[in-house]
Amino acid sequence: MPSVNPPRGMRDILPAEKSRRERVLSVIRDRYSAHGFDEIETPVMEEYARLHAGIGGDNEKLAFNVMKRGLDAEAIRAAADDPASLTDLGLRYDLTVPLARFYATHRAELPTVFRAIQIAPVWRAERPQKGRYRQFMQCDIDIIGDASSRAEAELIVASLDALDALQLTGASVRINDRRALDWMLEAFGFSEAERPGVLITIDKLDKVGAQGVIAELRSRDATVSAVDAFELFLTGEHPSVAEIFGGEQIRGMLPDGAPDEIVEHLVSLGTAVAAARDGAAVPLVFDPFLVRGMGYYTGTIFELAHPSVSYSLGGGGRYDGMIGRFLGQEVPAVGFSIGFERIVDLVDAQDLSEAAAVVIVHDRDVPMVELLAAKSAFVAEGARVRLEQRTKNVKGLLERAASDGYRQFAMLQAGQSAESLELKPLA
Known part of the structure; x- marks a missing residue:
């Protein structure tokens, strides 16, 4: 007999959890829309060549590929040395590559500056473990066609607004610039050819610490003098400054001579975000060693942090070169x-539900016409309504309803109308 369990790394989602997820998604979608972003939808599959064009980083290795239809045994044997020739499609492993293809396809129909929302599942052939799935939901916002720092500021403000609406206040954004990283590695003396590998090692700083990073760089046979310079900078003291986020602080956390253009770009982001958030403390934290693994980033990069957890809750960055791969122009x-x-998992979704959710518990002898009339009366007022026939274990019935997101209940007997029902809270 085949297993009744879902595939490894994938999940069935029961009604209560599905309702919870949808309430959180509705808040995120609402806040993104309020900031002028428009939702789009793309196919779950893209062409194999597009998903493996060298722009998806390590995610390309995790793509689920779809075998060509109609292959006979001879064609399969002929592809023994080239398994990729057996496939022509693949499940999307993120939403960025499909968005780039979407924009290249529909550019003439879109505004000059296009603000996109994508909320959809993606698939990666990960090793399943707690918190890491092979199918999971992504919530992306992107701005295409704006090279100014306004685009980054809009994204950061909208994302922080979404977290505030989810009552996850106190979030901050760690921020850096890939141009600053490249300049810093050049200043230390790393050659251009070895910098991608050096960045991979620096990205492990949070996990292995400064000495672990230096040890790995030496084991990689990176330029010795460059590693020495980097170690001296990494373990040395840096001047403390009063400002939380600004030019003086950023320069103090970089080697001497940081390019004005990059520093001024980051400072302008802080100024814009602070203004959008009513002058509150700037929720940006400059991190000169923030890397983010995707190779397609070309400028600003950021990660979303919250004091309740040690891991990031999201991130992104500028990827000016990707769409040109499909369109032929930058x-x-x-x-x-x-x-x-x-x-x-961090959100109390019960507090996000504004509409009434009512369970009507009825006796067995209540006529169908009365049941549906009572239900329809509540539905017409905007409530979510479930009918439940009274059981011996009414307490268990109500507990289950509460776990499914219902907030109130009423007991209905034959001859009663909706107006005569007394609504009581579900504890």
């Missing part, structure tokens, strides 16, 4: 992705 683009699967 188009500026930047995106921010909220980690929905991580956020949904």
Whole structure:
């Protein structure tokens, strides 16, 4: 007999959890829309060549590929040395590559500056473990066609607004610039060819610490003098400054001579975000060693942090070179992705439901016409309504309804109308 369990790394979602997830998604979608973003939808599959064009980083290795239809045994044997020739499609492993293809396809129908929402599942052939799934939801917002720092500021403000609406206040954004990283590695003396590998190692700083990073760089046979310079900078003292986020602080956390253009760009982001948030403390934290693994980032990069957890709740960055791969001309683009699967576990979704959710518990002898009339009366007022026939264990019935997101209940007997029912809270 075949297993009745879902595939490894994938989940069945029961009604209560589905309702919870949808309430969180509705808040995120509402806040993104309020900031002028428009939702789009793309196919779950893209062409194999597009998903493996060298722009998806390590995610390309995790793609689920779809075998060509109609292959005979001879064709399969002929592809023994080239398994990729057996496939022509693949499940999307993120929403950024499909968005780039979407924009290249529909550019003439879209505004000059296009603000996109994408909320949809993606698939990666991960090793299943707690909190890491092979199918999961992504919530992306992207701005295409705006090369200015306004685009990054809009994304950051909209994302922080979404977290505030989910009552996850106190979030901050760690921020850096890939151009600053590249300049810093050049200043230390790393060659251009070895910098991608050096960045991979620096990305492990939070996990292995400064000495672990230096040890790995030496084991990689990176330029010795460059590693020495980096170690001296990494372990040395840096001047403390009063400002929380600004030019003086950023320069103090970089080697001497940081390019004015990059510093001024980051400072302008802080000024814009603070203004959008009514002058509150700037929720940006400059991190000169923030890398983010995707190789397509070309400028600003950021990660969403919250004091309740040690891991990031999302992130993104500028990827100006990607769309040009499909369109044949450069188009500026930047995106921010909220980690929905991580956020949904932190949110008290009960507090997000504004509409009434009512369970009508009825006796067995209540005529169908009265049942449906009572239900329809509540539905017409905007309530979500479930009919439940009274059982011996009414307490268990109500507990289950409460776990499914219902907030009130009423007992209905034959001859009663909706107006005569007394609504009581579900504890």
